[in-house]
Amino acid sequence: MTQLSLPVEDLVSFHNLPEKARDKKKKLKSEPKPEGKAKKKDKGKAAVQDGETQRQRGKENNMPVAEEREIKSDKRKEKKKKDSKKKKEKNSSEHYEIQQQDPQTSSVIVKLEPDEDGDFAPAKKQSKGKKRARQGEAGELSKSKKVKLEEDADGVETETKPQKKKKIKKEEGNKKPKKEEGAIKAKKKTQEEKEAAAALKLKKKEEEEQMRWRWWEEEKYEDGIKWKFLEHEGPVFAPPYEPLPDSVKFYYDGKPLPLSLQAEEVASFFAKMLDHEYTTKEIFRNNYFMDWRKEMTLEERMVITDLAKCDFTEMFTYYKGKMEEKKNKSKEDKLKIKEENEKLLQEYGYCSMDHHRERIGNFKIEPPALFRGRGDHPKQGMLKKRILPEDIIINCSKDSKIPEPPPGHKWKEVRHDNTVTWLASWTENVQGSVKYIMLNANSKLKGEKDWEKYEVARKLKHHVVTIRKTYRENFKSKEMKVRQRAVALYFIDKLALRAGNEKEEGETADTVGCCSLRVEHIKLYPELDGDKYVVEFDFLGKDSIRYYNKVPVEKQVFKNLQLFMENKQEGDDLFDRLSTPLLNKHLQSLMEGLTAKVFRTYNASITLQQQLQELTDPEESMPSKILSYNRANRAVAILCNHQRAPPKTFDQSMANLKSKIDAKKEQILLAKKELKEAKKEAKEKESEKLNKVVESKKRGVQRAEEQLMRMEVQATDREENKQIALSTSKLNYLDPRISVAWCKKWTVGLEKIYNKTYRDKFAWAVDMTETDFIF
Template sequence: MSDSDDDMPLARTNGHLSASSNSKIRGKAMNNSATKPKPAPVSIRNGPVNGDASPQANGKRKSRASTNNVNYKDASESEDGRLVKRQRKVIPDDSDDEVLSKRKTKLPPAADETAMIEDSDDDQPLTAKLASKRKAIEKNAEKEAKAINASEAKSKKSTPKKAVKDESDDDVPLAGAKGKKRPSNGINGKAKTNGVKKEESDSDAPIRKKAKTAPSKANVKTEKATPAKKAPAKKAKKEVSEEPAEGEDEEEEYRWWDAPKKEDDSIKWTTLEHNGVLFPPPYEPLPKDVKLIYDGTPVNLHVEAEEVAGFFGSMLNSTHNVENPTFQKNFFADFKEVLDRTGGATDRKGNKVDIKEFSKLDFKPIFEYYHAKNEAKKARPAAEKKAEKAEKDKIEAPYMYCKWDGRKEKVGNFRVEPPGLFRGRGEHPKTGKVKKRVMPEQITINIGKEAKVPTPPEGHKWKAVQHDNKATWLAMWQENINGSYKYVMLGATSAVKGQSDFKKFEKARELKKHIARIRKDYTKDLKAEAMADRQRATAVYLIDKFALRAGNEKDTENEAETVGCCSLKYEHVTLREPNTVIFDFLGKDSIRFYDEVTVDRQVFKNLRVFKKPPKKEGDDIFDRLTTTQLNKHLSSYMPGLTAKVFRTYNASYTMANLLKNLKVEDNTMAEKIKLYNDCNREVAILCNHKRTVGASHEAQMEKLGDRIKGLKYQKWRNKMMLLDVDSKQKKKKGAEYFELDADLDEAWIQEHQNFLVEEQRTKIQKKFEKDNQKRQEEGEKPLPDKELKERLRAADELAKKFKKENKTKKVEAEGKAPTVEKIENNILKIEERIRTLELQAADRDGNKEVALGTSKINYIDPRLTVVFAKKFDVPIEKFFSKTLREKFNWAIKSVEDDDNWEF
């Protein structure tokens, strides 16, 4: 079957559809009779995009009701049957060409300069190489799900499948299928936005605004500890502000993962004591000689306006922000409002100065003042810095800990955010707006009924005090930029946060039992007769295969217009025959999501249908689906299952399979770490955790390269020492062994020698200063300057030594009683260090475009990392920093005695 004669060829740029094409383009004909094997999903992330790429400002999302009368009727029918809407209108599957809109792309610039991650052997993108692995992992998941369900069937009366059928109370008939039922997803009702954001947030924030939503938001447990655990807590009753001693910390550790599980965890705490929040220091006015300049005239400002001017002036070195037109526009609008409210600006004589244009403002005197102040702060003696830190710690101590059911728990963000300029992430429309100072009158305190309420600052009072034991926050307030609520929560190392993480990963593990059936069902529903069912199946496919976030509807026009799968609009999806889909939209945190993927042929057909006229720019792709409906459908498979669980499951399950298949034998420590990071990288690519190459990356790589070259030079010097000890070694090992490495030349050696001399000189000076500081603290006289001169002679001697070596081309053996054996051992050690650094360099260069931390911290079950570290004798410190070890203490301790733990 062929398409109409007036079909135009696809416009392409660099091998894919141009993002800025100004003419209407139509897709090529689809050959419905051709049968091709379904390809594994392949993603080409952050691929090249040319053309206009300025920030996009989409309108508010349209109501679902507005699309009820859209006619999707096509000119011809497909052999796949017809899509049936709720009104029984005939909607063909995929037979005519969909008209793609003119691309009015106004998104952040494409990362053209960011190369795709490639294997060193060829030019095939790594994402393409992962496709076959993904396919094998999915097959493995299907087998595992069947095995789990078969095992459970023996010990349970009913299978999970029966339970699902019994769960649905409001089943409606599936169009065109006799006797078949499917759970209603509420498509005839109005799409509600209330609560959707919280439900779909990728962070498991235990926050609730309404009491009825608390159980699903908190994801925490307050199980009762055994009497043995409680006893020490009573003995060690201290002030909330005191930090426990190291011995007590270990003795009183609350092993909640071993404690009995409560059936109802809606009550988060029984008793709660804390000391409230710590406010930022008040504003210190500028010296009288430091002024904002307008059109060449220094101006006097009210202290409130001066503070706002200081926000901008102090960050002139952050050109990314201060040179951003949106940042400038928003700042100037808010600055003008403060000026008008506080009486405006005056010159030295008191005459009014009308500030009208941002371009005439000169913040340099303010910047220079703050810059000089910061430099002076850095240059202070170590003793002064130490004293200041001690004073700061003393002030913060009362707020750092709270008593939660009698246990001492660390508080996370107890500091109230200071005023300043909002920066946002990505291309946020409100960047540059003034974040106002938060006052006690805006803050609500949540605390136990019997506890003492924290005292607000003198002359102020709290907005409210409540005793909500179904909430896990200690204090909250509403910020002025987006109107969102800020919460003071327990720290990442607390039992509450740990339980939240544990539940998240356990829910992902539970999905293993159901994933095969879910995939089977949505694959079948890709050809469903009902439009809503087909849209839902397509959305679940995209979420499962390409880790798209579900997406939420926006409540305000001023909010950053970010989207996810369910909220994709017409212009965000471009189709290219035969089965390539290009996503291009603002994702989470206003960061551009660009992804070119190869999809199942039926998914491609469905997306063509979802883009049929009269659809146009601004219209929803999934106009029969909301996030709420999608999650309601998913929960019919498994209680609590939502779209975001797929990211955690796919990341953790993929990591588990990759680690399981690793061949680790006699690898060095550095090689084992790199193998782990390679697996982590594949997961990060799966989750699309991309990052732009940092400005410092090239400098870091150059520095690492210099370290490697320095070691090679050191190795060569040791080889030359070998000849100094035993000249016969040249004949024994051959002349090539003693040749200078190809990476090193005379100019570089001379430069490196100078660097080594200066480095030694600097170390000596620092050691001298440290010794004097210690003597001063102990009340002793400082060392005389001649002592420093004496010490610096070592650097001068090193310089002379290098000069002699360059002239004679010989190196005298160093150390006490040097022997051939000792020097050869030194050479082996240096070679090992070179190999380690080369692995680090390859690892760092491979990670320049991939954010490994996000997947490792949020999506990969930490127990997988712990098990890998145990199995291959790698210290857990190599993967988790001290902060992460505290955060994932539950994971480290819960599997320390379980050698057979599997995700």
């Protein structure tokens, strides 16, 4: 697997960064620890010695959620009525509040709003660098190349690509009026077809909207109850293994070797992955071979003793061919497959929850395969066994129609537990963890939780000043435990680090979060590049994604870190007196419902809100506004360290886009020259006809410039997004109401920033948010 290594600190110069220096410590880890948190048990002892802080539940915001929500809902409805009345009165004379903004600050800033001490201003180096970089980019673009796009009554850009095409074609048509009648008819027909399809789509959309369960207008169930009625058809099992044709052979030591069905199936899993990096990794190969041998007959096991002597290429070619075949199927065949899938989805992909039809997220059982653990996962390559009905626990209501197991099979258990959200579960064999079949993200259960999550994060806004003050005071606590807790919390807050649970050694990849940071993950510099008290972080976080960042910290934090590292060596825990349960317990005492991960949500959302405010220029064109949104989104993605592998085709597609831009520039130059000549000629001859030609050429130049501007914006956006994944923050950390309010305020079509999945997931926010929403 590709290991990403994009430093948070500087996206531009990441190629120049020092090589990651880890891979050492494992042997050190097993050595005894100096004191305190030798391993899990010792930590607990430390907690006892230190004594516990009294739980002080916050006295504010004690209103039950349901009650609060009801009041809010009523208020919203009332407000909505008023607003719509106002809107009608105002009719189309909508105007917008224009805010004074400094475009110089429209940079990708990796941090938060200033707190009471102004401490949380972005690290100088970071913001300065970014600002400089940005001034030469779309900052200038948006200023110098204003584009006037056609806007509809709501001010939304309406000139879609097909429409533009139509327009161009129309112009061409005028130039060449002698088109063949048949061709015109055909065009008309396709046009009609298109219109019909669009109408159908619209109708479907309206129907969907009508069908939507507006759960957010209903009262929530009492604590713990997730549903009162649940009925479903059970999961869909993986199709049975299809044996290889006789012509496709497996070779061992250069000779064909027929395999038993079971061994052949497991061999096929490896063969299918032959072009994947996984199959070159030693751990993967070893684990695979060990598990494969377990599936072999005694005879096979006697013969096949070395994976290096196994030749799967014929099998690999066969499966590749199958894939090709599938790709090259006729339109009819593809349609047939699509219909079959749709049928399956309609039958098994939905459940009835409290008599509302809800989409299931993952109704198909994971097929048998090789385990693809990320990073240096010690279990990668192990066989994930086929799941049978006998492994499945079904959860549904007593009074529902119990799903039928496949013929000849029975369920492991059928239970009726309405305090959980899952419909079916099984225990997988590689890690022994439980897997679930749950509802889709747009369901009531998921949506309700999501809404709650953002409400907790908003609540933190009112407590954060006190919390920051408290942890700063604790930097000087006499208790080591308290000091460590304070510094860890400072990092979680300032850098949006994850909590960092303890992990079983050797069971998973060696990744860490804040509380599980080890000595080798940070370096301290009393002074670095003109900054004082710099901490350099370098560790693998969730999914083995590298976190690399150099951050100037407060003097007391720096001194504490020096203290925490005293007499410790690589492999030792930095926060040896701290664990996530201890930290979360403390957070609960500061604010009800507060846990470490709430800081990530809070800081992500507040950053988006601030960045949108800073970056949005009321005067700029629609594409530039969208670029600003993406940049705000990007600032959050950088904060949360959401990375992705650059798309395989990135360089090529970028080069294509650049050559298109060059071509467009040429075209503009030529068009301008022609315009100049036409103007001259029209002036000389004073002809009405020539004046019209001038006007037409003017429009041509303008159109080409608009196209160029759009391409340039696209190129900037794409370049900046090369290694950053925007979707994760958009989907999980950004309060959707901020985005919806922004769209409404600047009359940007919501579909420009949210695709259908997002709009469905955030239907509750779309429905309830007004322009004045503040996180």
